[in-house]
Amino acid sequence: MTVPLLKIGAVLSTMAMVTNWMSQTLPSLVGLNGTSVASGGTSEKIVSALYPSSEEGWQIYSSAQDVDGKCVCTVVAPAQNMCNRDARSKQLRQLMEKVQNITQSMEVLDLRTYRDLQYVRNTESLMRTVDSRLKIASDNPRSLNPKSFQELKDKVTQLLPLLPVLEQYKADARMLGRLKEEVRNLSLVLMAIQEEMGAYDYEELRHRVLLLETRLHSCMQKLGCGKLTGVSNPITIRASGSRFGSWMTDTMIPSSDNRVWSMDGYLKGRRVLEYRTLGDFMKGQNFVQHLLPHPWAGTGHVVYNGSLYYNKYQSNIVIKYHFRSRSVLLQRSLPSAGYNNTFPYSWGGSSDIDLMADENGLWAVYTTIPNAGNIVISRLEPQSLEVLQTWDTGFPKRSAGEAFMICGTLYVTNSHLAGAKIYFAYYTNSSSYEYTDIPFHNQYSHISMLDYNPRERVLYTWNNGHQVLYNVTLFHVIKTSGD
Incomplete structure (x- = not known):
């Protein structure tokens, strides 16, 4: 058969x-020299000799x-x-x-x-x-x-x-x-x-x-895409900035590019810090500053193929900012999308429009008045920002703590505070949903940003002034002979 x-x-x-x-x-993908989690659930960062010196001439896979x-x-x-x-x-x-x-x-x-x-x-x-x-x-x-x-x-x-x-x-x-x-x-x-x-x-x-x-x-x-079945304990990378913000690496470019971007605050910010590696971000050194021509709203930003996609302050406009040229390549409004705290996540913070990326491309998660405040998922064309397809999940956005995409599936937490869990999943490939019960350890009790990076298969989180990573466990689709 x-x-x-x-x-x-x-x-x-x-x-x-x-x-x-x-x-x-993470060490072999984003430049982190080493991480470990101490007993008792306390996360800490360490730097170890996973990468020998250039004089030794060894490469660890x-x-x-x-x-x-x-x-x-x-x-x-x-x-x-x-x-x-x-x-x-x-x-x-x-x-x-x-x-x-x-x-x-x-x-x-x-x-x-x-x-x-x-x-x-x-x-x-x-x-x-x-x-x-x-x-x-x-x-x-x-x-x-x-x-x-x-x-x-x-x-x-x-x-x-x-x-x-x-x-x-x-x-x-x-x-x-x-x-x-x-x-x-x-x-x-x-x-x-x-x-x-x-x-x-x-x-x-x-x-x-x-x-x-x-x-x-x-x-x-041999492995295809996967369904989320578990999230690891948190790995704290750094404690910096205000209570709210976002940080990320590029979700698409080759793993040899280890740059990290940090955007402190959720309202009217314009300063983006670009660090050479994750190790530099941990130490707060070797960074350059980008001053955006238009301020941002919320924390739902994403770096995709060398460009920053973010929501322009007091609008439903999505801006594509190119880091190398330091210029805006494109800006386009999301039709009927709410903004300025009309339909935020439960924590507020002008988080009406959440941009994200996964294995299937670039996405926008938001809601509209015609959708009665329920979460809407739209897949975007990265070059033109045109909406390619839209799904109405039926899940009220104000009841969601945060959300992220993995392999075309939207996962939603039921709170941004301690005790949160991944509660809801919407599958765009079948336009169906299910309620889930995946534990999620919210160590610092207030998450204002949660995004998945398909290149590294980790979750990036800004948690009450702490920059935190989570490994994910995916259940894989295995292709058999004859497919």
Whole structure:
């Protein structure tokens, strides 16, 4: 049986587990040298040696294990200028240390894979048990009444699509076994080199390490978009500015661009600070200032492909400001959109128009009088700011604390204060909604900005004068063969 798309209700596969963690690992994506969460739920920032100095010449693709115990594959590659026969002893010692890190990560990942497969096997057993009951009922229809028979049949129909996924998980486990064996072989080769210097070609060694990295990238590309199933504990990056504001990185440009933008306040502000990296933002150094020609309203700004999109003060006009040219490229009004605290989020702050971006592009979240104050979602054309399509969610905007888009789905919190949770989800791909119950730890008790960055798969938050990040857990859509 061919299944076009299988939506699995938990992130069980090794591919999903590895990729989800890697996409949440901020150091390799936005320049953060390291973050950790202390015991007791207290968030703090640290700077560690995830990135060795340029003199050492090593590049780290991702780290070993996060604070929640999620596993990752660590791939280490020597820089181009280090792949030579000079200073061989030092290179060998460093490479041996990195291979040991890879091996340790693989061992942890192997343990998690084993547990996942146990769960999958239990599901398979349950499915076959239910299928057996159905066969018995088919042979003896009197053993079940019509209603029970139909329910059992429907349950079996729902379980059958799991079979191709089981095969995919088993294939993942076999693939990881091969990777682990390759790393073990590489370790043995390096030990031999240590005994006989010069017996191995460094260029070939470099090729083998890079091959592991390529295969890991291949795993990542198998995964499609995902549905939000969880939000991590908060990671406090910095405490700066007033109670209200917004901060962000570009949601579209390559990860090599690590700039961070900060906009303090929610009303009549014009000053945008641009930091070179997240590390610079943490220290409050190495920044340039942009003075916008028109003041902003609210905190629903977004940086998309090198331009800032924001709501012009006392209007329903969206402005596109280009950072490199320091000029306004375009401004356009949102038809019938409320402004100036007509339809804000529950915290107020002229948050009538919330601009955001996700994997599907640029969005505006707002409301209108014809929509009776319910949240409206519009997908915008980034070049012209033309409204491409609009959805009426039916959810009252004044009852929402904040909102963000992931993979074409709008997620809404029920409060901006402590005790908030992600309460509502609207799916633009099906024009449907559901009420959710996803815990959301509001550490500083007053959120005035909450946005998702699809490039890094994290939530950016301005929380009572603190700039905070949240990792997200997505349940992935897995494409099977024949799609």
